[in-house]
Amino acid sequence: MTRITSEEMKERLAVYFIMGTPNSEKPAEQVLEEALDGGVTLFQFREKGPGAFKGEDKAALAQRLQRLCRTYGVPFIVNDDVELAMAIDADGVHVGQDDEDARRVREKIGDKILGVSAHNVEEAMAAMAAGADYIGVGPIYPTRSKDDANEAQGPDILRRLREAGITIPIVAIGGITADNAREVMEAGADGVSVISAIASSPSPKAAASRLLEAVRAARVKR
C-alpha cells in the first residue's frame, strides 16, 4: 500500500459520512448501505455515545460495516480507536486533539489514511507536520451530534486557514446539510463531513445524493 495523494484525498473527502449505532434508530448496516447507494465517498465508524457497542460487539459491527464499504469501493476509517483500526486492517484512522498523538498514530498505521481534527492555524500546521492526510475542521455550524463540540466557527474559519497557507485537504464538519454545503465549499473546504444530515434522514440515499450534487456543483464553480 502507498500513501494516498493529496488530489486523491480531496476527491475522497467529497461526502464523508460518519456514523455509529447511537446516530440512528435504524440498524447501522441499513443506513450505511443506503448512504453508499446515494454516493458517499468516504466512511468513518464512530461508535461512541449512549448505547454504543464496546469490545467484541464493537469490533464485529466494525467488520460488518467495513465489508459493506469494500463492496462499494469506499475507504473505511475508524474514529479514535487505533488498535481496532489495525486489528481489522481498516483503511485509516481519525484522531482529535484529545486523542492519541497524531505523530505516534502515523508511526503505528504506516501508509493508512490519517485524519486529524484542527480548529485553528496552529493545530492545522501541527497536523500537517505530524503527517496527516487531511484535517477535519469544525464545528462550522451548531451540531447536536457531538456533546463536547466547540463553539461553531462559521465558514470563515476555512477562509482563514487557506489565507494562512494551509494547503492540506480539508473536510468541514458540524451542522452541514445540502443547503449550506455550497458556502462551506466556497470558503475553502474540499468536502463535507456529516452525521445527522444522512443518518437522521428518512432517506439516507436521497440525503447522500443531494449532498454529493451540492459538493460537485460547488467544485465546478471554482
Ligand SMILES: Cc1ncc(COP(=O)(O)OP(=O)(O)O)c(N)n1
Ligand atoms: C472528519 C472529522 N472531523 C472531526 C472529527 C472530530 O474528532 P474529535 O475532535 O476527536 O471528536 P470525536 O469525533 O472523537 O468525538 C471527526 N470525528 N471526524
Ligand SMILES: Cc1nc(C(=O)O)sc1CCOP(=O)(O)O
Ligand atoms: C463528530 C463531530 N466533530 C465535530 C467537530 O467540530 O470536530 S462536529 C461533529 C458532529 C457532526 O455531526 P452533524 O453532521 O450531525 O452536525
Ligand SMILES: [Mg+2]
Ligand atoms: Mg476523537
